[in-house]
Amino acid sequence: MTMGSTKQQILQSYQDLAGLSEALLQKYNTAGPRYTSYPTAPSWTDEFDATTYEQALKATNAPGAVEQNLPLSLYVHLPFCEHRCHFCGCNVVITPHREQAEKYLSYLFQEIDRVAELTADSREVVQFHWGGGTPTYLSPKQIERLFLYQQERFNLRPDAEIAIEVDPRVTTKEQLTVLRELGFNRISMGVQDFHAETQQAINRIQPVGMTEAMVNYCRELGFSGINFDLIYGLPHQTEETFGQTLDEVIRIQPDRVALYNFAYVPWISPHQKKMDEATLPEGSVKFRIFRRAIERFLDAGYVYIGMDHFAKPTDELTRAQQEGSLHRNFMGYTTKAGCELYGFGVSAISGLESYYAQNHKKLSTYYEAVEAAQLPTMRGFALSHDDRLRRAVINSILCQGQVDFEAIDLSFGVACRHLFADALETLTPMVGDGLLVINETGFQLTPLGRIFSRNIAMPFDAYFNQPSKPLFSKTL
Ligand code: SF4
Structure with a gap:
């Protein structure tokens, strides 16, 4: 399947959001940044x-x-x-x-x-x-x-x-x-x-x-x-x-x-x-x-x-x-x-x-x-090198609905899979909820997952889990 047809399929499958249950909305309605920048203003x-x-x-x-x-x-x-x-x-x-x-x-x-x-x-x-x-x-x-x-x-x-x-x-x-x-x-x-x-x-x-x-x-x-x-x-x-x-x-x-x-x-x-x-x-x-x-x-x-x-x-x-x-x-x-x-x-x-x-x-x-x-x-x-790297990952999640670690490795000279092992672990329950698919080059958000893209981005945010974490609005 070509990349173009995959994207076409994804766009079309937005028409079918049957998985968007109230329970799922409730589950992922947590406080989090809107990522108009990374690191965020606070x-x-x-x-x-x-x-x-x-x-x-x-x-x-x-x-x-x-x-x-x-x-x-x-x-x-x-x-x-x-x-x-x-x-x-x-x-x-x-x-x-x-x-x-x-x-x-x-x-x-x-x-x-x-x-x-x-x-x-x-x-x-x-x-x-x-x-x-x-x-x-x-x-x-x-x-x-x-x-x-x-x-x-x-x-x-x-x-x-x-x-x-x-x-x-x-x-x-x-x-x-x-x-x-x-x-x-x-x-x-x-x-x-x-x-x-x-x-x-x-x-x-x-x-x-x-x-x-x-x-x-x-x-x-x-x-x-x-x-x-x-x-x-x-x-x-x-x-x-x-x-x-x-x-x-x-x-x-x-x-x-x-x-x-x-x-x-x-x-x-x-x-x-x-x-x-x-x-x-x-x-x-x-x-x-x-x-x-x-x-x-x-x-x-x-x-x-x-x-x-x-x-x-x-x-x-x-x-x-x-x-x-x-x-x-x-x-x-x-x-x-x-x-x-x-x-x-x-x-x-x-x-x-x-x-x-x-x-x-x-x-x-x-x-x-x-x-x-x-x-x-x-x-x-x-921004440090690490900030720019994480910004690239977060922007890719929010804008492209996917992350290609190999491409990011090449741009930043790092091994993303190793660096983000903990973040990927955090995403595992979201895979179970049908929000994303982990693939050989990285991961891809499903149509349902794009609604929860802020939640998927948060594990890659090095500042989000710090003790002095600021108050953010709910994600939905
Ligand atoms: S006060 Fe009303 S019109 Fe003015 S910026 Fe706020 S929302 Fe817009």
Whole structure:
């Protein structure tokens, strides 16, 4: 059997998830990282500061550096929102005072200048993403200024993926038109749930007609990829009400869907207390909602990409999955493997080949660092050889649904089977549960196993079982 036909079979067999029982969901619903990085952010240290990050940028952009040949992905964090949704777990600044955005831009420009000076001119940008907060808190003129400012300082490839997160409640046609004219080609919309009672409870009134009108307008303008973010586990959700939301979503046909699990953590996000805890769907209801969503998307022809992402068969994400070039970073699954990511703005994260760096999370501290003519780095991490090796294994589990130890041995000069003997032992019960198959070159996740890929990755995480292990959300 060829590799291509094996993959085809696996994709098709997602249609048959009969093994996805509630008992299995319960069994593997343990706390664990989402692996948007490895090592994960709680292991990073504030000893990695602005000076360390500046040295890392210089070293990786120096003539002859291997990284100099890697393309770039740029991320800009725009933190402002006018009102807070009660479920929100993002780093946001809630303010109706629009002049704050102008001040923020003036600092952002300084950070962009500093990083651009350290970046080799030859490096091409293949992905550019604006996230938030609400990026369309900016006026059309501000959007244009920020985009052009960055475009003039970085080498944006004509075919770059240029994406933005928009909130249909506040985004205008004028803003969308400007975005499209500037070259934005992907849009991601927060939808969460169309059920009126749930929307009321989460303080986010966004009727289905409003979202659909925005999708239609984006399509008229020629945006090629539209993503919806949905959340399960919100107040008043039942299998039936969320089923209605799924019907509407499938009717509107976004190109991609991210289906996130809501984590009620009022000790971290006190505003979540505004939701009545008694209205949150309890364990088995939540599992049934999740299972129903998987079944509905697969029935409707979407492909399960991994963890919480679905895409149409024609979408680039699906093609990347089939070709084995899928990648995972702080923005979730992406088609742009092999890039270094530079993050700008408050709380933004950068992910280089051998370093991670995060900017200050508080606006005041971010401003102070920029005023002091420093990079606004709060913490970071320099990866060892072992970290990079384990990251390769974990990424392969989450993105390719398989691990080929022989290939990894060759890249890293190690004997994986020997090094990971204990991890492989830990996977044995999962083999019994039908989540993966151990083969001569490594192991392969089954369709069922891809739903539990975080659990399969955890045994390869050297930091996960340390005594000071941080608190993570549940895997499902
Ligand atoms: S619009 Fe998005 S970022 Fe802003 S409060 Fe709501 S969920 Fe959070």
